[in-house]
Amino acid sequence: MSNDENRHSGSRKGVAVITGxxxxxxRACAREFAKQGYDVGLLARGEDGLKGAKREVEEMGRKATYVSVDVADAQAVEQAAAKIEQELGEIDVWVNNAMNSVFSPVKEMEPEDYKRVTDVTYLGQVYGTLSALKRMLPRDRGSIVLVGSALAYRGIPLQSAYCGAKHAIQGFYDSLRTELMHDNSHVKITMVQLPAMNTTQFGFVKSRLPNKPRPMGKIYQPEVAAEVIAYAAEHERREYRVGYPTLEAIIGNKIAPWYADYVLAKNGFDGQQTNEPEDPNRKNNLYEPLPGDHGAHGTFDEKATYTSPQVWLSLHRQEILTGALALGALALGSLLTRNNRD
Structure with missing residues (x-):
C-alpha cells in the first residue's frame, strides 16, 4: 500500500523520521508522532535507547524501525534514510533533533570539542535535511523540522560550541527556506526554537564545570516541545517558539543585547550549575553513546512543568482569532441594532 493510499484509508498519517x-x-518526539498516527523511523547512536523507543512506538499501535547511526556521518545518514523507506515507506516528515554539547569556558575548550559539537549539532541537521530533500523534492511534498533553541539567537556563557552550532542552523534554515520559496516547492520547512528542558543531556554531555550542569531558568518537560514539533510538521510557519522564556530571550536580545550581556555575565555561570559537585571522571557521550535506555526525562522532574500558556496560545491562535472576530461581529451587530432603534 502506498503512502497516499494509507492517508486515504485513515490507517496512518505517514512516516516520520526522528534523529536523536x-x-x-x-524520545518524546517519537512517542508524540506515534500518538498522532505516524509510523516512526528512529535514528541515534545508542542501540539500547533505540530499542526502547521502538518498543514504545509499537505499544502505541504504530510501526517503527531504527538505525544506529552517527548523524555526523553524511553517508550513514543517507543509508539510514534508504533503509527506513524500504521498511516503512516514503518519508513524509523529517525532524532534525540530534545534538551534542560541551559545558566549558571558552578558555578551557579544545579545538576537537568545537569540531565534534559542530559536526553533530549543525552538520547533522544539514545532512539529515539533504537526505530528506533528496526524497521529498522529486515528490514535491514533505515536511522538514529543524530543532533550534533560544540560543540560536542569543549565545550564553559555558556553551559556546552549542550556541555556535545553533546559530549556524538558523543561517542554514534561512537560506534553504528562501530557496524553496523561490522554486515554488511544496516541501515545507520550519524551525522550532526551544527553552530549557528536563532532558537527559545534562547527565550525558561533556563538562568541565566544577558542579553538575542544569537547565537555566524555567524548565519544561520535553513533551511540551514534542507537541509543538509534531504540530509544526503539519502546520507550516516560519518559526515556532516554545515557552515564554524563549520568546523573551529572542525579542529581548533584539531590543537590548547589551543588557543580556550584563545579566548573563552576572547570572549565567551559577545559573547553569547545581550545588552538587561534578565527578571529573564521569563518562560522556561526545564521541560514544552511553549504554542503557535512559528515556526522555533528565533529573529535574520536580522543577519541570508540562504546561505552557504561551504554547497553547500559539497552537490555537487561529481559533482564538476566529473567536475574537466572531465576538467583534456580534458586538458590532448589537451596536448597530441599538443605534437603529434609537
Whole structure:
C-alpha cells in the first residue's frame, strides 16, 4: 500500500523520521508522532535507547524501525534514510533533533570539542535535511523540522560550541527556506526554537564545570516541545517558539543585547550549575553513546512543568482569532441594532 493510499484509508498519517530518537526530546518526539498516527523511523547512536523507543512506538499501535547511526556521518545518514523507506515507506516528515554539547569556558575548550559539537549539532541537521530533500523534492511534498533553541539567537556563557552550532542552523534554515520559496516547492520547512528542558543531556554531555550542569531558568518537560514539533510538521510557519522564556530571550536580545550581556555575565555561570559537585571522571557521550535506555526525562522532574500558556496560545491562535472576530461581529451587530432603534 502506498503512502497516499494509507492517508486515504485513515490507517496512518505517514512516516516520520526522528534523529536523536534514543533519549531526551527525540524520545518524546517519537512517542508524540506515534500518538498522532505516524509510523516512526528512529535514528541515534545508542542501540539500547533505540530499542526502547521502538518498543514504545509499537505499544502505541504504530510501526517503527531504527538505525544506529552517527548523524555526523553524511553517508550513514543517507543509508539510514534508504533503509527506513524500504521498511516503512516514503518519508513524509523529517525532524532534525540530534545534538551534542560541551559545558566549558571558552578558555578551557579544545579545538576537537568545537569540531565534534559542530559536526553533530549543525552538520547533522544539514545532512539529515539533504537526505530528506533528496526524497521529498522529486515528490514535491514533505515536511522538514529543524530543532533550534533560544540560543540560536542569543549565545550564553559555558556553551559556546552549542550556541555556535545553533546559530549556524538558523543561517542554514534561512537560506534553504528562501530557496524553496523561490522554486515554488511544496516541501515545507520550519524551525522550532526551544527553552530549557528536563532532558537527559545534562547527565550525558561533556563538562568541565566544577558542579553538575542544569537547565537555566524555567524548565519544561520535553513533551511540551514534542507537541509543538509534531504540530509544526503539519502546520507550516516560519518559526515556532516554545515557552515564554524563549520568546523573551529572542525579542529581548533584539531590543537590548547589551543588557543580556550584563545579566548573563552576572547570572549565567551559577545559573547553569547545581550545588552538587561534578565527578571529573564521569563518562560522556561526545564521541560514544552511553549504554542503557535512559528515556526522555533528565533529573529535574520536580522543577519541570508540562504546561505552557504561551504554547497553547500559539497552537490555537487561529481559533482564538476566529473567536475574537466572531465576538467583534456580534458586538458590532448589537451596536448597530441599538443605534437603529434609537
Amino acid at each position: 530518537a534514543s533519549a531526551g526530546l527525540g
